[in-house]
Amino acid sequence: MLRIRLAGEDALLHPSGTLFLSAHGTLLVADAHFGKAVSFRKLGVPVPRGTTTETTARLDAAIADTGARRVVFLGDFLHSVRSHSTGTLGVLHAWRERHHDLELTLVRGNHDDRAGDPPPSLRFDVVDEPLMLGGFALCHHPRPVDGAYVLAGHWHPCISVTGRAFERLRLPCFWMGDDSGQLPRQAVGILPALGSFTGMHRIEPRAGDRIFPVAGDVVRALPVLPVP
Numbered sequence: 001m002l003r004i005r006l007a008g009e010d011a012l013l014h015p016s017g018t019l020f021l022s023a024h025g026t027l028l029v030a031d032a033h034f035g036k037a038v039s040f041r042k043l044g045v046p047v048p049r050g051t052t053t054e055t056t057a058r059l060d061a062a063i064a065d066t067g068a069r070r071v072v073f074l075g076d077f078l079h080s081v082r083s084h085s086t087g088t089l090g091v092l093h094a095w096r097e098r099h100h101d102l103e104l105t106l107v108r109g110n111h112d113d114r115a116g117d118p119p120p121s122l123r124f125d126v127v128d129e130p131l132m133l134g135g136f137a138l139c140h141h142p143r144p145v146d147g148a149y150v151l152a153g154h155w156h157p158c159i160s161v162t163g164r165a166f167e168r169l170r171l172p173c174f175w176m177g178d179d180s181g182q183l184p185r186q187a188v189g190i191l192p193a194l195g196s197f198t199g200m201h202r203i204e205p206r207a208g209d210r211i212f213p214v215a216g217d218v219v220r221a222l223p224v225l226p227v228p
Contacts, residue, residue: 075109075112105127136148158173
């Protein structure tokens with residue numbers, strides 16, 4: 001994990017793509033998209049199996065490594081109405097039983113509007129954005145909220161990195177907007193998608209932004225572009 005300062009607080013960036021706010025005991029998770037693969041299969045598209053189990057395993061690792069007492073999903077927990085399948089919900093219920101004391105919150109995203117809320121048996125608190133937590137506004141959509149540092153998902157950010165042999169990699173990344181200037185209250189940070197079967201959107205960092213790509217089990221910091 002990589003420890004950074006964010007809006008005056010400690011934050012841990014986990015290689016699963018999750019972010020842990022130490023002072024609040026809260027793990028933030030963006031874009032799990034549980035049930036995306038089964039949604040595609042029901043439409044006749046051949047896609048990999050086992051993605052829900054793979055994604056919950058990544059989440060298990062983040063919870064164990066951080067000792068989180070609460071998990072807040074920043075939208076798009078389920079992918080679609082077809083995600084309410086027996087197989088997908090069975091894996092999620094088994095995961096919930098392993099973490100029966102964990103407090104779970106979902107901040108609704110655009111896919112949640114179509115998929116519907118998680119079943120009551122998963123024991124979620126479900127809210128609309130923004131969810132305020134200290135100086136942070138927890139959202140799905142990366143839009144500024146006056147008076148808070150926004151932490152969001154939705155974009156599935158990635159960065160292109162070029163190696164010495166001119167190879168190019170696309171790596172998921174944390175994209176943290178500049179909070180060191182005169183108006184840190186307008187800053188927005190975007191988490192990579194947790195889901196193992198999701199696409200990525202290549203970003204163009206701006207001056208002052210901090211970019212943290214994830215490569216395997218390592219999170220690194222890229223040099224910050226200078227502010228003119």
